[in-house]
Amino acid sequence: MELNNNFILKEVAGEIMLVYQNEKTVDFSKVITLNEIGKEIYLLIKEGKEENEIVSSLLLEYEVRKEVLKKDVHDFIKKLKELKIIND
Amino acid sequence: MYCFISNTCFNFNALSNKMKSQLHKYEVDAFSPKEKIFSILSIEVEELPLPKEEITYSTPTYDIYQLKDRLIQVQRVNDELIGIIEYEDNKALIYMKKPSFLKEYLLMEYAYTYFMQKEHNAILFHSSSIEYKGHGIIFTAKSGTGKSTQASLWKKYKDVIQINDDKNMVVEEDGILYLYGNPFSGKSCIDTNRKTKLDFIVFIYQNKDNTIRELKGKEALILLMHQIANVSFMMSKEKWNYMTDLILKVKNCYFGCNISLDAVNTLENYLKENSYGIEQ
Numbered sequence: 001m002e003l004n005n006n007f008i009l010k011e012v013a014g015e016i017m018l019v020y021q022n023e024k025t026v027d028f029s030k031v032i033t034l035n036e037i038g039k040e041i042y043l044l045i046k047e048g049k050e051e052n053e054i055v056s057s058l059l060l061e062y063e064v065r066k067e068v069l070k071k072d073v074h075d076f077i078k079k080l081k082e083l084k085i086i087n088d
Numbered sequence: 089m090y091c092f093i094s095n096t097c098f099n100f101n102a103l104s105n106k107m108k109s110q111l112h113k114y115e116v117d118a119f120s121p122k123e124k125i126f127s128i129l130s131i132e133v134e135e136l137p138l139p140k141e142e143i144t145y146s147t148p149t150y151d152i153y154q155l156k157d158r159l160i161q162v163q164r165v166n167d168e169l170i171g172i173i174e175y176e177d178n179k180a181l182i183y184m185k186k187p188s189f190l191k192e193y194l195l196m197e198y199a200y201t202y203f204m205q206k207e208h209n210a211i212l213f214h215s216s217s218i219e220y221k222g223h224g225i226i227f228t229a230k231s232g233t234g235k236s237t238q239a240s241l242w243k244k245y246k247d248v249i250q251i252n253d254d255k256n257m258v259v260e261e262d263g264i265l266y267l268y269g270n271p272f273s274g275k276s277c278i279d280t281n282r283k284t285k286l287d288f289i290v291f292i293y294q295n296k297d298n299t300i301r302e303l304k305g306k307e308a309l310i311l312l313m314h315q316i317a318n319v320s321f322m323m324s325k326e327k328w329n330y331m332t333d334l335i336l337k338v339k340n341c342y343f344g345c346n347i348s349l350d351a352v353n354t355l356e357n358y359l360k361e362n363s364y365g366i367e368q
Contacts, residue, residue: 006206008329012336021319024145026328028313033306 001045001077002087007032009042018042018085032083037062041076045086051077090125092116094268095283100196101129104189107196110271114281125177126203128196131147132187136172138162152321157235159321163195163257171195175202197255198270202322209260211331212317215289217251217267218242224267224284225359226256228315229292236276237347238292238355245352253278258286258316258335265334288339290355295344303342313335 007018007030016039020030034042037058044054055070062069080086091098091114102108119125139162144154153160158176162169170191171184180199184191195368204210215228216235227235235253242248254274256267265286273279291303291311303311312335319328341358343350 005149008325010309010329010333012309017309019309021328023325024312024320026148026319028310031306031310031313050286080261 001050003042003046004085004087007085009039032085041073042080042085045077045080047065089250090116090119091271092119093200093281094208094210094259095261096204096207097123097125098200098203099125099127099129101127102196103130103132103184103187104192106189106277107192107271110170110193110277110279113279114181114271124178124207126207126330128182128199128203129179130182130184130187130192130196133183133185136169136183137174137183138172147193147320154321161321163198165194173199173202175199178203179294185259193272194212198322200270200272201257201317204257204259205317205323205327207348209331211258211323211328211335213256213258213335214254215256217252217256217284218248219251219267219282219284220246220248222284223287223359224251225288225290226286226368227268227290227292228311230314233292234294234345234347235292237273238290238345239278241347241349241352245349246356249280249282249284251279251280251284252284258331259306260331260334265338270349286335286338288341288359289335290341290343292343292345294346296346297344298346298348298351299344300354300358303340308336311342 006022007020010017010019016034018032020027041054055073058069089100089111091100091111093114097119100111102111115298139153139160143151143155145152149164151162158174161173163171173195174181182195215226216225216239218239227238229235239250243250251267251269252273253276255272257270259266259268266283267286269282271281317323319325
């Protein structure tokens, strides 16, 4: 998975956001808020981790059933693709 | 005319009298030879020297031509071509067909901002500012909301200095943000050649009663994004991110306000209650 590098991660007063910008502008209409886990998944993708690796990594950290986590991670990644935060 | 603005040396040549008188507030006799000087020079021409090269990119208000040794900005207002700025090293030439204060003001503001944002960690902030008891306070909102009105109410009722009524230059120096007065202060031409620490940002909106609260995260970022210079040929992504991160660390509030002494008192009390170092 490859991230669209036109989105940058911004933390403001504990809130985590992705802001769309390219060399010419910042698009004010594209600010996406992430929660802590969202941020973690985003950063794992950035490290080059694949979906199953992300699930294994999060399983070590959170007390959650694997099937539930698997589905959540899958849905989240699907959403990032829809928003073009992950290049297809 | 030599001007020292926002800790930076400029050499201006303005054509309109009103622009000259604005710049006059920042005039100095000379600079020491070792200072780096940015020249912003207006030139009246019969025909605007439109570049023959390909446009590098266009925005709704200007076209940019990135040439080998210089950068050219062709500026429009409401689809009308008003002038051309040619940037080369530390010099900006401003070409106008029929010079007027409004054209010259707009083009000089671009050139000034270009050099400031290029040379420093700086960003232009659409806002009206005051210095109150040594603290720099910025009122910001979209045009027509009442930034200037709030600043002028403070001027009327409290002991304040108005730094700039429309465009504040926010500059980072040793990790601290400062506001600088500059000649580009909008319709009112209210500005003071002064530097003050940026301590507080007041995002305002019109309201019958005066009501105030802190703004968080996304709300603050989105309101801020609309009022500061965007990423462009004069502002890199990296610098924009650095400056917005710092600005978002400044204390802020979201202030619904009317036009009254009560509005001033409400904000003043809020500043005191939140112990921003403003004593009785």
